[in-house]
Amino acid sequence: xxxxxxxxxxxxxxxxxxxxxxxxxxxxxxxxxxxxxxxxxxxxxxxxxxxxxxxxxxxxxxxxxxxxxxxxxxxxxxxxxxxxxxxxxxxxxxxxxxxxxxxxxxxxxxxxxxxxxxxxxxxxxxxxxxxxxxxxxxxxxxxxxxxxxxxxxx
Amino acid sequence: xxxxxxxxxxxxxxxxxxxxxxxxxxxxxxxxxxxxxxxxxxxxxxxxxxxxxxxxxxxxxxxxxxxxxxxxxxxxxxxxxxxxxxxxxxxxxxxxxxxxxxxxxxxxxxxxxxxxxxxxxxxxxxxxxxxxxxxxxxxxxxxxxxxxxxxxxx
DNA sequence: AAAAAAGGTCAAAAACATTGACATAATTCA
DNA sequence: TGAATTATGTCAATGTTTTTGACCTTTTTT
Numbered sequence: 565x566x567x568x569x570x571x572x573x574x575x576x577x578x579x580x581x582x583x584x585x586x587x588x589x590x591x592x593x594x595x596x597x598x599x600x601x602x603x604x605x606x607x608x609x610x611x612x613x614x615x616x617x618x619x620x621x622x623x624x625x626x627x628x629x630x631x632x633x634x635x636x637x638x639x640x641x642x643x644x645x646x647x648x649x650x651x652x653x654x655x656x657x658x659x660x661x662x663x664x665x666x667x668x669x670x671x672x673x674x675x676x677x678x679x680x681x682x683x684x685x686x687x688x689x690x691x692x693x694x695x696x697x698x699x700x701x702x703x704x705x706x707x708x709x710x711x712x713x714x715x716x717x718x
Numbered sequence: 719x720x721x722x723x724x725x726x727x728x729x730x731x732x733x734x735x736x737x738x739x740x741x742x743x744x745x746x747x748x749x750x751x752x753x754x755x756x757x758x759x760x761x762x763x764x765x766x767x768x769x770x771x772x773x774x775x776x777x778x779x780x781x782x783x784x785x786x787x788x789x790x791x792x793x794x795x796x797x798x799x800x801x802x803x804x805x806x807x808x809x810x811x812x813x814x815x816x817x818x819x820x821x822x823x824x825x826x827x828x829x830x831x832x833x834x835x836x837x838x839x840x841x842x843x844x845x846x847x848x849x850x851x852x853x854x855x856x857x858x859x860x861x862x863x864x865x866x867x868x869x870x871x872x
Numbered sequence: 873a874a875a876a877a878a879g880g881t882c883a884a885a886a887a888c889a890t891t892g893a894c895a896t897a898a899t900t901c902a
Numbered sequence: 903t904g905a906a907t908t909a910t911g912t913c914a915a916t917g918t919t920t921t922t923g924a925c926c927t928t929t930t931t932t
Contacts, residue, residue, distance in 0.1 A: 812909065887919080
């Protein structure tokens with residue numbers, strides 16, 4: 565079976581990823597703008613909020629970016645009191661990252677619209693579709709370093 | 719049902735989108751690098767290849783960016799002979815975009831790895847999962863302007 | 873004591889996208 | 903026909919995100 569530019573079946577499925585990802589990020593992006601932060605900050609809040617006590621290195625592995633890429637945004641979140649850091653007891657080189665109460669509130673606001681959107685779709689299509697979607701996305705996600713932190717919990 | 723940072727079920731599903739999208743783009747990004755182009759160029763090739771005769775404005779609507787954002791990459795693709803433009807017959811203001819033979823070859827190479835990855839996942843999980851995944855992603859994608867161009871074809 | 877690891881920071885550069893302004897050619901509308 | 907609109911192109915300034923590379927401190931491990 566050849567892979568040509570005329571194969572609409574495949575093209576459509578590829579396009580779906582592009583379009584869906586945009587719709588998935590659209591609303592939180594608008595909310596983030598109100599707080600003068602960007603999608604990177606949202607990601608940082610997301611991972612710190614869901615994996616409290618995360619170290620910088622663990623964060624870098626999850627995001628697959630350099631420390632320089634998170635250093636600025638992380639400092640800004642700290643300045644705005646959305647996150648706090650705590651030195652690890654047993655290894656004082658390691659910083660543990662946590663959300664503050666206002667950080668949790670902001671993350672909740674950002675997350676809420678994504679959950680509402682998702683629940684609306686899953687409620688409309690049914691539980692089997694939700695389970696299937698999760699399985700497919702998991703198959704993609706397992707390639708990512710440290711993504712197992714998320715899959716173990718479910 | 720409250721939406722808190724402790725709700726692992728929701729967090730996991732949100733994280734899946736992030737991780738899966740990265741895995742989906744990883745391989746074509748590496749191929750693009752070999753050709754000294756970036757993901758933007760890949761997108762342009764993708765939409766022009768799948769919707770031959772697309773106008774600039776239609777492209778801008780699909781990508782949801784400004785004309786300045788595509789002007790550069792589009793010129794580079796033209797310089798590299800991956801695309802050609804043709805003036806519309808009935809409205810000579812409009813440029814129609816097409817892939818050249820080498821443009822089609824490049825797009826095929828970029829697309830191939832995404833299709834292989836996707837087919838591997840769907841073959842492993844089964845047809846029902848594929849259909850469910852498509853339905854969910856479509857529910858996300860319908861919000862996008864002009865994305866109907868793709869859904870009509872299936 | 874030396875090496876490695878975790879984190880921080882500075883600088884240069886590239887990639888990506890924006891707003892704003894201005895221009896041309898073609899089409900439509902009053 | 904003349905005016906307005908549309909499609910496209912380009913220049914400039916700006917902002918964000920991210921990268922590579924270098925260098926540094928502190929702490930832990932060997």
